[in-house]
Amino acid sequence: MKVYLATDHAGFAAKEALKKELVRSGFEVVDYGAHALRKNDDYPDFIRKAARALSRHPEDVAFLFGGSGQGEAMAANRFKKVRAAVFYGGPEEIVILSREHNDANALSFGARFISVRVMVKVAMVWLDTKFSKDARHARRIKKIDHAS
Numbered sequence: 001m002k003v004y005l006a007t008d009h010a011g012f013a014a015k016e017a018l019k020k021e022l023v024r025s026g027f028e029v030v031d032y033g034a035h036a037l038r039k040n041d042d043y044p045d046f047i048r049k050a051a052r053a054l055s056r057h058p059e060d061v062a063f064l065f066g067g068s069g070q071g072e073a074m075a076a077n078r079f080k081k082v083r084a085a086v087f088y089g090g091p092e093e094i095v096i097l098s099r100e101h102n103d104a105n106a107l108s109f110g111a112r113f114i115s116v117r118v119m120v121k122v123a124m125v126w127l128d129t130k131f132s133k134d135a136r137h138a139r140r141i142k143k144i145d146h147a148s
Contacts, residue, residue: 003127004062006032006050006072008043011065011111014119018063021120027127047075054105055079062106063123069110076106081145088113092125099129101137 003022007015012034022029032049034041043066050062058081064072073084085098088110098104107126109119131137 001028002030002053002057002060003027004030004032004050004053004060005065006043006046006062007034007065007111008041008046008067008072009034009037009039010043010067011072011109012037014109014111014116015063015065017116018120018123021124025124043072044075047072051076051079051082051084051106054082058082058105060105061127064106064108065111065119066108067110067112069108073106073108076108082106083141083144084108086110087122089118092122095122095126096129099126100132101134103131103137103141 005015005019019029019031033046047064050064054060054062064076064084066072069086069088073086076082076084083102083104084106085095085102085104086108087095095107
């Protein structure tokens, strides 16, 4: 499984920190940028690249970063077979359920609302969580994937 990363300036520091932790943990990481901190960059330019790769390989996963994480998830979810959830704080159960019930293969972080430490911790919990394969959840995901 590959892990794709993408961000704009708002999530740049978080992406870099998570990338270090993922590499240290033995994950194969593909970084779609931003590769430098540029205040006026636009998240769709980077998110699109990661989402396109994830659409082709939905068994992989992606972490997306932005100010709120909302626009990044919206951009990613325009691609078939990409199911991006958003996390900008709250109980870890949110990200656990995104995997167990929705088979999310992308997680978008709101970098302006949570610390890098929390993002790294939540990302590792999310990676350790698997889809339940419960029939009702599988049925719903099939409907989502065939909606577009």
